[in-house]
Amino acid sequence: MSTSEKKPTILETIYAQRAKDVEVAKSTPGTTPEDLSTLLQMNLAPPLIQVVPRLKRNPSTSSSSSSPSLMAEIKRASPSKGPIAMTTNVAQQALTYALSGASVISVLTEPTWFKGSLFDMRLVRQAIDALPDRPAVLRKEFILDEYQIMEARLWGADTVLLIVAMLSQERLETLYHYSLSLGMEPLVEVNNADEMRRALGLGSKMIGVNNRNLHNFEVDMGTTSRLVEMVKERDLVLCALSGIKGPEDVRVYKEEGVKAVLVGEALMRAEDTGKFIRELLDWPEIKTQGEGEKNRERTWVKVTGVRSESEAISLTETGTDILSFVFDPQEKTYVKPEEAAPISSKIRAARLSPSASAAVSPYLRSTPWFTAQLGTLTATYARPLLVGVFNKQPLAYIQHTVAISQLDLVQLNGDEPSGWTAHIPVPVIRQFTVAKNESPSQEITRPGVHSFCLLDVQGGREAVGELQRVVEKGEVPGWRMPVILRASGIEEEALVDIIRSLDPWAVDLDLEIGVLDVVKRVKGL
Ligand SMILES: O=C(O)c1ccccc1N[C@@H]1O[C@H](COP(=O)(O)O)[C@@H](O)[C@H]1O
Numbered sequence: 001m002s003t004s005e006k007k008p009t010i011l012e013t014i015y016a017q018r019a020k021d022v023e024v025a026k027s028t029p030g031t032t033p034e035d036l037s038t039l040l041q042m043n044l045a046p047p048l049i050q051v052v053p054r055l056k057r058n059p060s061t062s063s064s065s066s067s068p069s070l071m072a073e074i075k076r077a078s079p080s081k082g083p084i085a086m087t088t089n090v091a092q093q094a095l096t097y098a099l100s101g102a103s104v105i106s107v108l109t110e111p112t113w114f115k116g117s118l119f120d121m122r123l124v125r126q127a128i129d130a131l132p133d134r135p136a137v138l139r140k141e142f143i144l145d146e147y148q149i150m151e152a153r154l155w156g157a158d159t160v161l162l163i164v165a166m167l168s169q170e171r172l173e174t175l176y177h178y179s180l181s182l183g184m185e186p187l188v189e190v191n192n193a194d195e196m197r198r199a200l201g202l203g204s205k206m207i208g209v210n211n212r213n214l215h216n217f218e219v220d221m222g223t224t225s226r227l228v229e230m231v232k233e234r235d236l237v238l239c240a241l242s243g244i245k246g247p248e249d250v251r252v253y254k255e256e257g258v259k260a261v262l263v264g265e266a267l268m269r270a271e272d273t274g275k276f277i278r279e280l281l282d283w284p285e286i287k288t289q290g291e292g293e294k295n296r297e298r299t300w301v302k303v304t305g306v307r308s309e310s311e312a313i314s315l316t317e318t319g320t321d322i323l324s325f326v327f328d329p330q331e332k333t334y335v336k337p338e339e340a341a342p343i344s345s346k347i348r349a350a351r352l353s354p355s356a357s358a359a360v361s362p363y364l365r366s367t368p369w370f371t372a373q374l375g376t377l378t379a380t381y382a383r384p385l386l387v388g389v390f391n392k393q394p395l396a397y398i399q400h401t402v403a404i405s406q407l408d409l410v411q412l413n414g415d416e417p418s419g420w421t422a423h424i425p426v427p428v429i430r431q432f433t434v435a436k437n438e439s440p441s442q443e444i445t446r447p448g449v450h451s452f453c454l455l456d457v458q459g460g461r462e463a464v465g466e467l468q469r470v471v472e473k474g475e476v477p478g479w480r481m482p483v484i485l486r487a488s489g490i491e492e493e494a495l496v497d498i499i500r501s502l503d504p505w506a507v508d509l510d511l512e513i514g515v516l517d518v519v520k521r522v523k524g525l
Contacts, residue, residue: 009215010079010113011142015166017112018142026147036150040182044154046125048183051104051136051159052205055237055260059101059283067281068254071104071138071239072097073264074124076115080217083115085268090120091127097267098128098135099368099476100274101283104159106138106262116140118155125156130369130448132376138187142166146178153182159206162186164195165214176202189241191223196230205236208262212242219243221252228256247280254282299499300506301519302484304389305333311511312343316350316384318516319523322506323347323384324411327401328391333511340405344386348406351382368475369447373427374482374505377451381408387429389413395420402426411454418449427451429484434470436463445474445481454508456486464498471502484508492518499525 008016025031039045058069074090077083094105107124108116121139128134139152139160144167152160160179164172172188179186188204190196191213199207209224224240231238239260240253250261263280270276278285302322306312312323325340326333367375377385388407390398392414402410402425411429412420421428430450434440436459444453455470457463467485474481482505487495499507499522507522509515 010217011163011166011214014079014110014113014142015144018110019144021111022145022147025151033147033150036147036154039154040150045182046129046156048153048158049134049136050185051138051187052185052237054133054136054158055103055206055239057133058103058281060281063284067283068240068250068258069103069260070097070101070277070281071106071241071260071262072100072102072135072267072277073106073108073140073262074116074120075108075264075268077113078265079113080212081265084265086115088268091123093268093273094124094127095476096273097277098131100277101281102135102277103260104136104138104262106140106161106264107157108140108264110141118151121152121157122155132367132369132372143175144171146175149175149179149182149184153184157184159184160186161189161208163189163210163214164198165189165191169198172198173202176204187239190227193227193230196227200230200234206239207231207236208239208241210241211244221249224253224258225256228258232257244280247282250280250282299504299522299525301522302387302506302508303511303515303519304387304488304508305331305511306343307333307335307339307511309343309346312347312384314516315511315519316347318519320519321383321385322387322409324387324389324508325405325407326389327393327397327405328389328413330391337401337404340388340401344406347384347386351384368479370445370452370475370481371479373451377409377427385409387411390416392416395423398424409452412450418443421449421451429454431456431486433458434463434466435459436466438466440466440470444470447475452482452484452505454484454486457490464502467498467502471504482506492521496521496525 026033055069060067074093075084076086097105105124107121108114109118109121110116125137136158137156139157141148141161143160143162149160162172162175176186185205187206187208188199189208189210190199191210209227211221211223212219219242221243237259239262240258241262244261244263245266253261267273300321302324303315303320304324305326306323315323325335328334385408387409388401388405389411398410407426409427409429410424413431428450429452431454432441432444434455434457455467457467471481471483484506485504487507488510509518
């Protein structure tokens with residue numbers, strides 16, 4: 001950056017401070033450039049998503065006149081406004097943005113003027129990590145050194161900001177290509193035609209026009225509009241940045257063909273963030289489950305302990321949705337994988353394809369983890385589903401059994417390591433115990449590891465309160481968590497009451513005399 005005799009502008013001041021901050025980080029034991037480079041070589045950076053394709057999808061994409069996509073910013077404070085939202089919890093804010101349809105979450109990581117940090121960015125990434133089709137994470141920074149791009153990748157960013165106004169052409173090109181080498185297409189920020197030419201010269205696929213002049217803070221909403229012509233017919237996403245306050249601002253950009261808008265302050269100050277976003281972008285309401293609304297037809301029945309073809313067939317004919325084989329030799333209903341295989345084949349040959357209506361709606365792309373798992377399951381598999389139940393068997397045995405017995409799901413009843421789920425090729429159900437006056441395990445509601453949970457209720461009716469809390473508070477407000485209730489040991493009338501009040505996704509019954517009558521009763525509820 002060129003030095004001048006005049007008082008430095010805010011951009012020059014921030015640049016100078018960030019250059020010092022980077023030197024401190026680089027010379028701190030544990031975070032030297034060599035350390036970061038080793039961490040990258042060890043593949044310790046979390047997986048990436050590609051920002052440009054993600055930016056092209058938003059809740060209005062399927063309609064004939066799609067609205068711009070949203071880059072929603074986490075911005076506690078700014079040099080021009082001072083404090084904006086100092087007490088906002090960044091993880092909650094990010095999840096709200098994601099569930100409201102944001103394609104990108106921009107996180108200011110600069111500490112002095114914006115009160116941000118890499119820790120904020122990590123929390124944002126963690127909060128949205130398990131969502132299907134999660135938004136991309138942008139490190140919104142004053143990037144002047146490759147070191148900051150390494151940091152960004154290691155702390156969970158999918159893309160970084162490069163501000164043309166503060167970089168020589170040589171630095172800009174080097175940083176742009178370095179970011180690409182780590183798999184991240186950067187957002188290149190410009191403020192005038194000269195800077196736009198420099199960004200286009202890079203071959204940038206994502207250019208943001210900042211309506212705010214970073215030297216004098218002046219916001220001119222026409223800045224983006226004046227540069228639109230320069231990118232017409234080009235294969236890139238043009239984004240309008242700064243000063244966007246209401247739907248009228250976005251409408252103008254939409255008509256001009258701007259594909260995305262970045263909004264910070266207005267979102268951080270919004271009272272009802274989801275509503276504000278819908279109105280701002282003229283998006284359709286994103287469907288969430290209303291109070292008591294079901295996302296499926298009726299309680300499913302899972303029966304555990306199937307050992308013969310005749311049992312499997314009569315259960316299927318009675319309407320059982322999930323058949324479970326027990327592969328634990330300690331159990332009296334144990335079957336060997338070779339014995340389950342022909343039963344699976346018979347059931348698979350007879351079952352119908354999933355109904356088209358079960359397919360996941362595009363508006364539900366950003367549903368919370370467990371609900372989305374259920375949506376995928378019902379859209380992908382025909383019923384009855386075939387489950388293998390395991391209790392501390394070796395991983396290799398589980399993998400072998402999935403293949404031999406053609407299982408749709410695996411149920412883990414022991415304390416198998418959570419990392420195993422990544423190596424089991426079908427969705428995993430994990431069993432937990434829920435007991436009266438005992439806080440349920442936090443693992444039950446932790447998204448991203450198991451796909452479904454089966455809750456073994458100890459204490460009959462009296463533990464139902466705990467169960468109720470898991471179902472209602474388990475995921476995100478407004479979303480009831482789908483759970484499988486282990487019903488064996490609960491007498492039939494109590495079970496019927498529990499199903500009526502709790503509306504679990506499924507109940508799990510042991511195969512024993514009289515189970516067919518219970519299946520019929522549950523299916524008839
Ligand atoms: O907002 C500032 O004061 C500022 C100062 C220096 C560099 C960037 C600044 N803000 C940027 O503003 C947008 C978001 O704008 P808004 O909050 O929606 O008006 C974003 O690009 C920030 O990085």
